[in-house]
Each structure stands twice: as C-alpha cells, then as structure tokens.
Amino acid sequence: MSVAEPHDATLAALSALIAFPTISADSNLALIDYAERLLCKAGFKAQRMPSADGAKSGLVARIGPEGPGGILLSAHSDVVPVAGQVWTRPPFELTREAGRLYGRGTTDMKGFLAAMLSLAGRVDAGVLRAPLMLCISYDEEIGCIGMKEMLPALGALDWRPDLCIVGEPTGMKVATGHKGKTALRATCRGVAGHSSLAPNYVNALHLAADLIGALREIQADYVASNVTDDAYDMPYSTTHAGVMQGGAALNIVADHAVVDFELRHLPADTREAFGARLDARIARIIAEYPEGTASITLEPIFEYPGLEIPVDAPAVRRAMALCGSDRAVKVAFGTEAGYFAQLGLPALVCGPGNMAGQGHQADEYISAEELAACDAMMDRVLHDLGRG
Numbered sequence: 001m002s003v004a005e006p007h008d009a010t011l012a013a014l015s016a017l018i019a020f021p022t023i024s025a026d027s028n029l030a031l032i033d034y035a036e037r038l039l040c041k042a043g044f045k046a047q048r049m050p051s052a053d054g055a056k057s058g059l060v061a062r063i064g065p066e067g068p069g070g071i072l073l074s075a076h077s078d079v080v081p082v083a084g085q086v087w088t089r090p091p092f093e094l095t096r097e098a099g100r101l102y103g104r105g106t107t108d109m110k111g112f113l114a115a116m117l118s119l120a121g122r123v124d125a126g127v128l129r130a131p132l133m134l135c136i137s138y139d140e141e142i143g144c145i146g147m148k149e150m151l152p153a154l155g156a157l158d159w160r161p162d163l164c165i166v167g168e169p170t171g172m173k174v175a176t177g178h179k180g181k182t183a184l185r186a187t188c189r190g191v192a193g194h195s196s197l198a199p200n201y202v203n204a205l206h207l208a209a210d211l212i213g214a215l216r217e218i219q220a221d222y223v224a225s226n227v228t229d230d231a232y233d234m235p236y237s238t239t240h241a242g243v244m245q246g247g248a249a250l251n252i253v254a255d256h257a258v259v260d261f262e263l264r265h266l267p268a269d270t271r272e273a274f275g276a277r278l279d280a281r282i283a284r285i286i287a288e289y290p291e292g293t294a295s296i297t298l299e300p301i302f303e304y305p306g307l308e309i310p311v312d313a314p315a316v317r318r319a320m321a322l323c324g325s326d327r328a329v330k331v332a333f334g335t336e337a338g339y340f341a342q343l344g345l346p347a348l349v350c351g352p353g354n355m356a357g358q359g360h361q362a363d364e365y366i367s368a369e370e371l372a373a374c375d376a377m378m379d380r381v382l383h384d385l386g387r388g
Contacts, residue, residue, distance in 0.1 A: 319350055
C-alpha cells in the first residue's frame, strides 16, 4: 500500500519556513514578510500585529464572507534554540531521509504552519459559505508572550469562528485540554558575613532551600488531593523549581539568592489558591529570623491560561471529523489555545508530530506521512467551508 504524500506546496512552504532561523530571541519579520506575500497573493486580507519594540510581528488573515462563523487556524512562528544540541543534519535546512523531514521546527510547529499556507493557495473565495481565518504568532516558546500581546488586537477584530484549531503536535488527535502555567522568580535576601561566623548571619541560600521545601510540600498536597484528571500523564497539578542562583564566595555567607519556579495547574487548582498557600509558607519561613534580616519577594515571569473544553462539545466533534480521528486527548505542554478560549472562541489543539519524541530535540523531524495527514485535514477544512 502506498504511503500518502504531503502536497508539493506544503513541502515547498516547509522548506522556506525552516530556512528562517526564527529562534525566539531573534526577529521573525522575514518569515512574516514571506507569509504575508503568499497570503495576499492568494486573496486574503492580512493584517500585522507588531510587538511593542517592532522587532517581531504576528499576522492574521481572512478570506470569505463577512460575519460570524467559519474556522480559525493558528500557529506560532518561533522555534527553540539549537545551541548545545548535536545535530547530524543542518537545523535550518529541510532534509528528507527515509520518510522523515528534518529541521528545527518541523514538528513544533512549522509543519502545521506550512500546511496552513499551502491551504491558503488552494482557497477559492467564491465558493466559501463561511470565512477561513489564519493567525501566526511570535514568542510562544518563551511563555505564549506574543499571543498575550496580540490578544487585545485580536479581540478588536471581533472574529467569531465556530472552531479554532491551534496546530501544536498531537499526532493528529484532538486535544481538549492542557494545564495553565505560572512562572515566578523568588528573590531571597539575608545578611552577609564571614563564613567562620555563619550562624550569626542569615544565609539567603538557606532561605531559597526553605522556599524549595515549601514548593515540595505544596506538591505533596496536590498529589494527596482528590483534584485529579487521569487524561494527563501527570494527573495532578505540579510545582517545579528549575533555576537557583546565589552566593559570591565560599567564605562569605550569601545575602542574595534567586529561584525560578513554576506551577502547572489543573482548572480547579487556581494560581490564586497556589499563591495563597505559598504566601503562608513564606511568612512562616521569614518568621524564624529576626525582624528585618530576611525576605523573600516574588515577581511574575510569565503565565498562560489552561484549556478545558468538554469532549462532547460540537467543536470537538467537528474537529474530530476534520482530523480523521475520534480520539480525544489532553497534552502535557501549554499552548495558545487558552488565550483563544478567553476570547470566547471554541478552541482546541490538533496538529502533526509528537512533542515527546520529536519536538525540541536535535535532529527534530516530522514524518512525511503525518504531514500528509495534516494536508488531508486542511482539504476537509476547505470542503467544510465550501458551498456544496
């Protein structure tokens, strides 16, 4: 039996997209220029949504009748870095070998973006009974920051699609949920002194260690609670300390330490409830020291909302028909779908590739067969929006 092949236009678009090294730290404007030219040539009305500093931009486009309804497809343009990874193929050049398409972003998520742009070239506005809308964002990989910045302008458009599909890699299954995330930085301050007299001073590293202990206590509370969702690999909310820095020299009691940490939470475990728990534990830590000698202050790094849509919602059934799978899943990673949901749109996640086995890794790849499956979904989108 022959294996399905992606559309030629999709492969061409993917090759062009991979060649843009749109690591989140760098500009994506060359990619946006490329996408905007392609979409305008296809008859779409396109609009840029630039970042505050103008170094990056989002792009939205629409074709078809005015008014509510239709389908919105969304992808981010940025990719994670390749520094420190050992690639055996050029990361910013599309390489095809043994049914696999290699390159940074093939799975996360330029494969879906290429299929979006390929679809745009096949649209005939005259046969659409409902609009097709496209959205390309920036800075997703560093906390969905770009979509958060774009949200007011997106809301002002007052687009009301019946379905919004964010094309993160789900193996072409419909994902109806993911956890929300809050990333925070704790700055711990103590009192410096000579290490020979260490007990006379307040070691900020000890404060940081106590804070991490508090996070572990909260994690244990989540594990023991009855708030769970077995659709997730981790069925409960999780805390995680990822970075700890502090101290200047071994013979100096550290007066400064920083801890970066996160909460990934189920809908029932709100960030506000987490904050209240953490504040109470921090107060107990500080109370152990003389007044004015110790402090732990928190500042947000970023956050994004979770996603939760009922599996029996009409949008889910429609998405299943489009993607060709009747299996609903939930994903461990965050996406921009929660922001679309905040606009009142029926949003879910479905795209080609696999985050666990392919995304963010050296020699990132997507299978040609799965990209072809994404093209097949795009063909069904076109048929769904057509008049007959």
